[in-house]
Amino acid sequence: MPSHHTLAPPTRRPRRFSWTDPSTRALACQAAAIAAVALVAWFLVSNTLHNLASRNISTGFGFLGREAGFAIGESTIAYTPADSYARAIGVGALNTLRVALIGIVAATLLGTLIGIARLSGNWLIAKLSALYVELVRNVPLLLQLLLWYALITENMPGPRQAHHPLPGVFLSNRGLKVPTLEGSSVDWMLGGAALALVLALLLAHWGEKRREASGLEFPAGRVAAALLLGLPLAGWLLGGASLSLNLPELRGFSFEGGATLSPELAALLAGLVFYTTAFIAEIVRSGIQAVGSGQWEAARSLGLRRSRILRLVVLPQAVRVMVPPVTSQYLNLVKNSSLAVAIGYPDLVSVVNTTLNQTGQAIEGILIIMGAYLTVSLSISCFMNAYNKRMSLVER
Known part of the structure; x- marks a missing residue:
């Protein structure tokens, strides 16, 4: 009768802690x-606390609950000087986020x-695009911000002589005044527009998967246009069809009513967008050129037009190369927005500077700025890394 032998698990030798x-x-x-x-961190913290105590400087974040006592020129939420320092800093953070969001979308x-234009077969378009990239990239951003601010504020007339290109639109050294919508249907219309945008993106994604699986094209553009028109209209009806136009009017030496794009915000956005655009254009150009010429030739052999080759064949492959460096440019744009203090835009750095000048809480103020920018930068990095992972090729 055959015997069955079982192999005993190998015995683990006790680990010996030896310098060899x-x-x-x-x-x-x-x-x-x-x-x-840890020793260096302990030394720095203890030395800082000792120096603050010897100078009778209080520490902590208790000052955030006290009354701010200063005005902020622009705010996306309601704010008065009677509000707390915490709310003032929140206003500055929202101003920074607004600039970052608009700047990222516009620069992209x-x-x-411009990156595609650099590869155009038209000599003039290609050379003008190259001139723009080389000129803007090699001029410091701070100088560009000061130039834009000077162009907007010094070359524009006063409110009484404001340019009036369209009904209800005024352009002066106080900024750009435009009409706004008012009424109970506005919130419903905005909700419908947001829902339409989400649905359009989901349907475009589904249409791309369907095209890859069956080769059938989905009219994503027409469907998106129908959603963007139909859902806000439905929101207007659900909101009671109450909608009016608030036109700005000149009263005294200023305008009242409507919405304002201030010169500071306009100069900051122009400087950040045009500066970051030059770098993203080079990334797009290099990403397209990284795709092999055989892809172009194979697509041409199928009878595809150049625009469809670029949209359906080349750009999807180039995106995998472009995402990491574009992420760095997004982070640079967010951090470069701190230069807004040079032209008087009340961003996070400007508001915190005013706060620490009034309270003397310099270390806490710097920690707030560092924490805010770190949070925004890490959020952008996580989102772009997830997108990059989703776009990467999966090996089989």
Whole structure:
């Protein structure tokens, strides 16, 4: 009768901590590095607290609940000088986020167009695009912001002599005044527009998957246009069909009513967008050129037009190359927005500077700025890394 032998699991030899063992040396070096960092951090914190105490300077974030006592020129939420420092800092953070969001979207669209234009077969378009990129990239951003601010404020007339290109639109050194919508249907219409945008993106994604699986085209553009027109109209009806136009009017030496795009915000957006666009354009150009010429030739052999080749064949492959460097440019745009203090736009840095000048809480103010920018930058990085992972090729 055959005997069955079972293999006993190998016995683990007890680990010996010896300096000749590479893993032991690695653990010792890591422990020493952690201890050194902790020692330096303890020294800096204790020395800072001792110096503050010796100068009778209070520490902590209790000042955030006190009354701010200063006005802010622009705010996306209601704010008065009687509000707390925390709300004032929140206003500055929202102003920074507004600039970052608008700047990222505008720089991406404009950078993509100029990057494609650099590869145009038209000599004039290609050279003008190259001239723009080389000129803007090699001029410091701060100088460009000051130039835009000077152009907007010094070359524009006063409110009484404001340019009036369209009914209800006024352009002066106080900014751009435009009409606004009022009424109970406005919120419903905005909700319908947001829902239409989400549905259009989902349907475009579904249409792309359907095209890859069956080769059938989905009219995503026409469907998106129908949604963007139909859902806000439905929101207008659900809201009671109450809608009116608030036109700005000149009263005294200023305008009342409507919405205002201030010179500071306009100059900041122009400087950030045109500066970042130059870098994104180069990334788009290099990403398109990274796609092999065989892809163009294979698509032409199928009878596709150049525009469809670029949209359906080349750009989807180039995006995989472009996403990491474009992410860096998004982060640069967010951090460069801190230069807004040079032209008087009340961003996060400007508001916190005013706060720490009044309260003397310099360290806490700097920590707030660092934490805010770190949070925004890490959020953008996480989103773009997830998108990059989703777009990457999966090996089989």
